[in-house]
Amino acid sequence: xxxxxxxxxxxxxxxxxxxxxxxxxxxxxxxxxxxxxxxxxxxxxxxxxxxxxxxxxxxxxxxxxxxxxxxxxxxxxxxxxxxxxxxxxxxxxxxxxxxxxxxxxxxxxxxxxxxxxxxxxxxxxxxxxxxxxxxxxxxxxxxxxxxxxxxxxxxxxxxxxxxxxxxxxxxxxxxxxxxxxxxxxxxxxxxxxxxxxxxxxxxxxxxxxxxxxxxxxxxxxxxxxxxxxxxxxxxxxxxxxxxx
Amino acid sequence: xxxxxxxxxxxxxxxxxxxxxxxxxxxxxxxxxxxxxxxxxxxxxxxxxxxxxxxxxxxxxxxxxxxxxxxxxxxxxxxxxxxxxxxxxxxxxxxxxxxxxxxxxxxxxxxxxxxxxxxxxxxxxxxxxxxxxxxxxxxxxxxxxxxxxxxxxxxxxxxxxxxxxxxxxxxxxxxxxxxxxxxxxxxxxxxxxxxxxxxxxxxxxxxxxxxxxxxxxxxxxxxxxxxxxxxxxxxxxxxxxxxxxxxxxxxxxxxxxxxxxxxxxxxxxxxxxxxxxxxxxxxxxxxxxxxxxxxxxxxxxxxxxxxxxxxxxxxxxxxxxxxxxxxxxxxxxxxxxxxxxxxxxxxxxxxxxxxxxxxxxxxxxxxxxxxxxxxxxxxxxxxxxxxxxxxxxxxxxxxxxxxxxxxxxxxxxxxxxxxxxxxxxxxxxxxxxxxxxxxxxxxxxxxxxxxxxxxxxxxxxxxxxxxxxxxxxxxxxxx
Numbered sequence: 192x193x194x195x196x197x198x199x200x201x202x203x204x205x206x207x208x209x210x211x212x213x214x215x216x217x218x219x220x221x222x223x224x225x226x227x228x229x230x231x232x233x234x235x236x237x238x239x240x241x242x243x244x245x246x247x248x249x250x251x252x253x254x255x256x257x258x259x260x261x262x263x264x265x266x267x268x269x270x271x272x273x274x275x276x277x278x279x280x281x282x283x284x285x286x287x288x289x290x291x292x293x294x295x296x297x298x299x300x301x302x303x304x305x306x307x308x309x310x311x312x313x314x315x316x317x318x319x320x321x322x323x324x325x326x327x328x329x330x331x332x333x334x335x336x337x338x339x340x341x342x343x344x345x346x347x348x349x350x351x352x353x354x355x356x357x358x359x360x361x362x363x364x365x366x367x368x369x370x371x372x373x374x375x376x377x378x379x380x381x382x383x384x385x386x387x388x389x390x391x392x393x394x395x396x397x398x399x400x401x402x403x404x405x406x407x408x409x410x411x412x413x414x415x416x417x418x419x420x421x422x423x424x425x426x427x428x429x430x431x432x433x434x435x
Numbered sequence: 436x437x438x439x440x441x442x443x444x445x446x447x448x449x450x451x452x453x454x455x456x457x458x459x460x461x462x463x464x465x466x467x468x469x470x471x472x473x474x475x476x477x478x479x480x481x482x483x484x485x486x487x488x489x490x491x492x493x494x495x496x497x498x499x500x501x502x503x504x505x506x507x508x509x510x511x512x513x514x515x516x517x518x519x520x521x522x523x524x525x526x527x528x529x530x531x532x533x534x535x536x537x538x539x540x541x542x543x544x545x546x547x548x549x550x551x552x553x554x555x556x557x558x559x560x561x562x563x564x565x566x567x568x569x570x571x572x573x574x575x576x577x578x579x580x581x582x583x584x585x586x587x588x589x590x591x592x593x594x595x596x597x598x599x600x601x602x603x604x605x606x607x608x609x610x611x612x613x614x615x616x617x618x619x620x621x622x623x624x625x626x627x628x629x630x631x632x633x634x635x636x637x638x639x640x641x642x643x644x645x646x647x648x649x650x651x652x653x654x655x656x657x658x659x660x661x662x663x664x665x666x667x668x669x670x671x672x673x674x675x676x677x678x679x680x681x682x683x684x685x686x687x688x689x690x691x692x693x694x695x696x697x698x699x700x701x702x703x704x705x706x707x708x709x710x711x712x713x714x715x716x717x718x719x720x721x722x723x724x725x726x727x728x729x730x731x732x733x734x735x736x737x738x739x740x741x742x743x744x745x746x747x748x749x750x751x752x753x754x755x756x757x758x759x760x761x762x763x764x765x766x767x768x769x770x771x772x773x774x775x776x777x778x779x780x781x782x783x784x785x786x787x788x789x790x791x792x793x794x795x796x797x798x799x800x801x802x803x804x805x806x807x808x809x810x811x812x813x814x815x816x817x818x819x820x821x822x823x824x825x826x827x828x829x830x831x832x833x834x835x836x837x838x839x840x841x842x843x844x845x846x847x848x849x850x851x852x853x854x855x856x857x858x859x860x861x862x863x864x865x866x867x868x869x870x871x872x873x874x875x876x877x878x879x880x881x882x883x884x885x886x887x888x889x890x891x892x893x894x895x896x897x898x899x900x901x902x903x904x905x906x907x908x909x910x911x912x913x914x
Contacts, residue, residue: 245907273785284780288448301785
């Protein structure tokens, strides 16, 4: 379970102090597919970076399966990212001179998985994300955007993380490919019992998730979920914790 | 894919840039290796020069320098005293003999000239009466020789004298070294071996042997004694090879002066002790009895020139090495800056700082390895030329100034512009200076490449450490 407790992140620009994340709290159960929507510059990516330990909060805490990230040393945070987190980025962020297979094997190499095992698992994952086996050995720059995002999702799943954080995963894809990707994430969430949090400004995509949050001026509110369509107005997540 | 495989792949990610980097590195590394090879070659030559003459002192009778004449001959007792001086490791006595061709001498006698050659033939160093030999001198008298001859042949009779050749130098030696203390280079046969008065063995210079159609095993005479040629030597000069060596006791017996030495060649145990040993020798022998000269003094300028070449080549080696390191540093800093986001990605997916740092160091070493391979090829072709250019530009003045300036001494026979047989130490030094050959030995190249790799690791460590400062949040830049 992921618990976010009163998370704050401030930046100073000259004399001004801005708070893209301002007292955010929420909980996510295992296997949940959730989304955070908000306008550009609303702090979605900042919140994602705090959850993924890419950045450190000014205050507050993130607790993953009972382990607090606050005050954790850099080495431990690296280990947390390696074992517990999978990232999917809008611009894929794959290593361009490596093949699809090598990209998927990379997190496993960092985790010390032996070569034959990581090779086998990488192939399985690429198959799961429906990448043509002929393209497993191809360099990233010879794959289409949709194929690259599939590779990125496979890479995110490599070390069987508890939480996958996806930052605008369909932002660089056409509508149809984007729908395929979100269906893929949804099925992975179900099949692997993995919690997936998608940051997006695409409301249609957000409607397909189990839980929807809106980030506005650093504050997070939960909107009615699709299985509870027609329910009353959303709850401000930072005030009254909403758990499913 | 391992870190190494990834590093090799990264090194060739941009082939054009990698080729340019390798080319620049190859020039710097090639220059560094060429300078190292030149440095080693010059260093070896300096050692050789120091080893050959650097620790040798020559003792002559006081006042017996050059044509000055006078003084008392040296004695075996003085040789024993010299051997007792601290830091002296060996004392070799010599006895110089002046030989004239027997047929020519008979003709001169018949013509009424009984005295020795005058003027330029003044025999310094206690040389006694001229001995006769069956040998014919191999060197033409030349302008100087004939000029000296004219002066000397104006005898009491006033008659025109027959044309004479130069006298021949025979040196009695106590060990197989030439009159400068340098080991004789035998081209054929063996050494004298038996240093007793009964020895009739002789070593001949190659040109003298050739002139007289002599080979190892042939015989010739000095006065009435028959000598056997046991070896031929090459002194490296025409006059040096127009000489012969017999044992010291045999020479003393021929001169009928068993207790006389023309010179003593004193070897000191190290360069550092030469000055002290020289003073001690002078004191032990007495300044009114013997003059102690130092061949090394004459050589010092030449050696210092080579030393400056050595220093220049070392500085250039360090500079080229530093340049290679700087190139690596700048290239890797550029690559780290260029790949900030990629480093962020690696950190985001769980790569440790040391893994990323190692990847960059290995990538630098791949480029250095390629640069070293090309650089070693450049060095193997260029090192000889660079060494020669450095030596010639730094030693030309010294070599010209030193040429022909043999060691003055009682053994200096005149005629034809020749100094000592075999030339003085500086004459030899001039030859040695011009004979510095730089060959790129595998050991030196390997040592140079090891130094290059050491510098490259240092150069690559700085940017590798920079990667640790890049935060994983970089991955979200531009998202």
